[in-house]
Amino acid sequence: MAHIIVTGGAGFIGSHTVVELQQAGETVTVLDNFCNSNPEVLGRIAEITGTKPALAEIDLCDREKVFAFFADAKADAVIHFAGLKAVGESCKIPLRYYSNNLTGTLNLLEAMAAAGCKKLVFSSSATVYGDRNPVPFTEGMPTAATNPYGWTKLMIEQMLMDTAAADPSWSLVALRYFNPIGAHPSGLIGESPNGIPNNLVPYIAKVAIGELDHLNVFGDDYDTPDGTCIRDYIHVVDLAKGHLCALRYADTLAGFKEVNLGTGHGSSVMEVLHAYEKACGRELPYVIAPRRDGDIPRMYAQTDRAKELLHWEAESDLLTMCRDSWNFTKKNV
């Protein structure tokens, strides 16, 4: 039984990963400052798994507290979710993104080094493929950033690469997530952004529950079969399971490796809308709106590396993802 520290473990992807870790018998401590989550989620995790994870309520930017925590924690490995993640907001307040995401990660890595814990799985993003690569995106492609959020992911990958090059006793895995959606099938944990959601599925969920009038489909004149953008949507529980496989892989890794976590299949905005209609049992109103700045027509993963190195593959289809999102939405209005 290992002691795994999960930074950002109260958030959307982190909470699902804590569930999977605990169900696999690991001991978990959630390190979170709740800047984008609620402590109640830890009770929900306990309802699902029978165990409430330990909590370290710490801001990763508080260097002293992070060092003090790791000096005592006897951590075997870290999964690092904590960070700010809204692309649009990162363009408005870039310094807050650089400060939180980069300072937080630097403090974390240095505190880990001081405590002799050198195994880490990092939440990166498909955004590091930029807007010039053809699909499917493979790990060897050149990377680029198109906004400050994306730059923080690229810069952190660079930090990890340099750290591993200088000292190969580190095992560092960057997981490049595509578009995580859905919720735990229990309906106890899921994604509940404050205010009007930026992302497609949380927005559709609010239309389905009647909190928003209609979906704005951002552009139907892209060069895709139905004219709307294509993304690789992945069930958050599949994604969470990928982290357990990545931890196992890290046990054998000397150095740094980046791995895509996606399904390898793309779905259009209209396909997602129709799947959600099936899940909630009614037609959902939408209007075709202008294109959204910065959207890339097609993004989906090449998944061979995850299969080969992590022995992991996504299992859920789009309808299951929408059903689980709807189940969570109904239970949490």
Ligand code: NAD
């Ligand atoms: P989330 O906002 O739900 O979770 C992030 C958690 O980190 C929150 O609980 C927040 O309170 C915590 N946190 C943030 N800054 C912190 C700090 N300085 N100290 C301590 N805790 C802090 O986000 P999520 O959707 O679960 O995403 C998790 C990670 O995955 C993020 O790094 C995100 O950039 C990355 N990612 C997410 C997506 C996505 O579509 N959700 C896609 C690609 C990558």
Ligand code: UFG
């Ligand atoms: N969309 C709409 N209407 C909406 C919201 C979204 O039509 O109300 C469309 C978008 O234009 C896009 C698709 O739905 O074509 C998906 O949009 P999301 O905002 O859900 O997801 P993105 O692919 O734009 O962005 C996500 C994460 C980013 C991450 C990126 C790449 O939010 O953090 O994937 O991994 F950088």
